[in-house]
Amino acid sequence: MSELTKAIKEKTESMLTADHCLSCTSCMAGCPVMEASREYRGPKLVGPAHNRMRFSQEDVEESLDFCSNCKSCDRACPSGVEVSTLNMLRRAEYYKTHPHSQRDDMLAHGERMAKLVRSMPFGASCANLGMKIGKSLGIFKSIGIAGERDMPAYASKSFLSMFKDIRQTSSEKKIVFYPGCFINENDPEVGVAFVKVMQKNGYEVLVDREFNCCGSPLVVTGYLDEALEHAHNNVARIYHWKQQGIPVVACCTSCSLMLKKEYHELFDEPEMKEAAENVYDAFEFLAMLEDEGKLNTKFGSLTHHLLYHVPCHLKSQGFGTPAAHILGKIPGIKVELADAGCCGMSGNYGFKQDKYDISMKIGERLFERIATSKADTVISDCGTCRLQIQHGGHVEPCHPVEILAKAYGEG
Amino acid sequence: MKHSDTIVIGSGLAGLMAALTSARRGKKVTLLTMGSGSLSLNSGVIDVLGFDENHAFVESPRKGIETLPKDHPYKKIGMDMLEKSVEAFLAFTKEYHFPYRGSLDKQIMVPTAVGTLKPTCLAPHSMDGTGFKGCSKVIIVAVEGLKDFYGDIIKENIRPLLGEDLVYEIVTIDTGLTGGRDITTLDVARWLDHDKGMTTLSEALKPYAKGSETVFLLPQILGTSGHAGALALRGKLESEVIETTCLPPSVNGLRLQKIFYEALRDSGVDIIEDTKVLRAVRKGAKCTAVVAQAAAREKTYEAEKFILATGGFYSGGITMREFEHPKEAIFDLPVWFVPGEENWSNEQLFADKPQGFAMTGIRTDENLLPLDGNGKRVYDNVYVVGRNLGGYDFCFEHSGNGVALASAYKAAMM
Known part of the structure; x- marks a missing residue:
């Protein structure tokens, strides 16, 4: 390989991946926002095609505002173009000269x-x-927030304050739990269930109060400078734990995607890639234990038919759906994949009044799936997916780790 | 480390067919994919062989295959496996409510978006040009705001093909979808998935429908699910409705993709998406595992058998960073090509001669196991299918999906 081709190949900066676009339209076929709205010109045009005009300063693509960063385009692309990341970088560029609402x-x-x-x-x-x-x-x-939705309620106690009262059996084997904002503030039971699951597998769970929000809500609204500050803080903390050989594990798939992949795609700092190696999604971690024959499979029997909505940001982590496999091992549990595409919520996207109808239209396939499925419980790893399932599917979903915790029984 | 009986890499037609056929044999299958595969870019009709080496039209794919050179993939696959793969495909599409028709003995002529007729072997009813037979009037249905489907061009080109004596009329439908971005056939098909769209269309076309005298020629818009849309419109109009091939995103390819994924789920295939397979782990003549890139780390997938369906140059299954050094990146299989710069390409892109570069690919034995330049087997358990195979120009001879289907079927049955 010549020096030049090698240099081209080794360039990983997201902006440069745009040049790999063949304009094949795979991303258009996969984009849920395009399906729901004709106002969005679509990932191919707004992402890579528009990016080729990046030297033109005044150039603003209005419909960029419609991208939800669900990353369906990135997953559809046969050429590795980081379309959604291009969009987020462009959005941040826009807000450098335009005020935020x-x-x-x-x-x-x-x-x-x-x-x-x-x-x-x-x-x-x-x-x-x-x-x-x-x-x-x-x-x-x-002020432009979807009036149809309830804002997610604060739990009476945050996960971090509940954690203080959890009495764990100490262990040589430790992991650091990264709860993220949603589990910490709104859905702490997921964190509690996770601690229980890890304890049952011989791990002691630590928390790190110096972590802050992963930055996902900042990235999608164009506050990229602030997101970078969060990234620097969190990456330093991840490094701190990495040096001690303690992995960082998250239950929220948007947090884990941000820590594992998006930081590096957005900011292209080598430390981010190195730190990412120490971050795991919860079921990814459990699946690795299983591979080593170390997963505790002493499950009690449960009677559940689960409908599993796999979050987009889990799909983008490229390791399949280990939760379906692991929960499937519990006696009495049947897991059915919803296979209904994006739920339409995409973090704070569905909370925007002007995106509410699009968000609900994207969710229609999932809502219908929930209505017609014989499942008794809907599960999903992502907190905002669960909010959408609650709102549009009219059921009370839970995180897969809560089912697993239940299977381990009392105590 | 996950262990499967069979790992299939790639989610184009070959990969999907290989995974499904393997799973239906009772194998534990893992499908590793990067990108959404070729079907959204692919008409989804199965061309087996449209033209021979001299670019002469082939009346019967079965007979045409007999004349192919011995290194052509079909010669390795064999007629028996081709027949069985066609049978299996027809049965599968019927089972999932999207029945294809056709046989290896006779071509189906499929209308295109420019009004020509292209030969194919298997197609759904809605794309089968046989339906023009006996009609006296062709109504070309254009859609307001839909680019790449121009009634006038179609009329001009199809008239000499179907007969100057037929009446041709162009009707333009207003879907109400205009006003935003440019619309695609996929937008219109999604509109027609719902009763409102279907009623609007059928009401607009009804005045032109005169039973079997009329055939409606439309872009690929009749719904995104199997043949439901075509059945509904045919029922309402009591006339034949035929769709053309169109520019991507291909609605018909997506219909086919949809039933494949349904069937894969039903057969228990574990699908790992958005993961690029990087390299193979080798032990003697066997591959024991492949290593794939997930977010932040690599994952190892073990299996007894591997089916390579990553495609050719377009999808990066085969790459060439330096001239005359084509590579297959995962297993580092020897890639055959036509040597000599002067033989590499034909400067007339649409000429009646094959392109040298298009012949690039992996050569195999009759078991579809890869061979090196001396005809020596490179792996005992890595099967090569679809566009990864060398020695044919699918574009020139119209054989892409046929080779994909038959090679995938054979590899899965080995």
């Missing part, structure tokens, strides 16, 4: 808000009440 500021900074709420006595209850009142008065709607 109050709505975007709010949707991007859930972590900031949560910190404020938690700092007040009865903060969570007050905030939940406030959100209910706010919704009925149409305050959210007035």
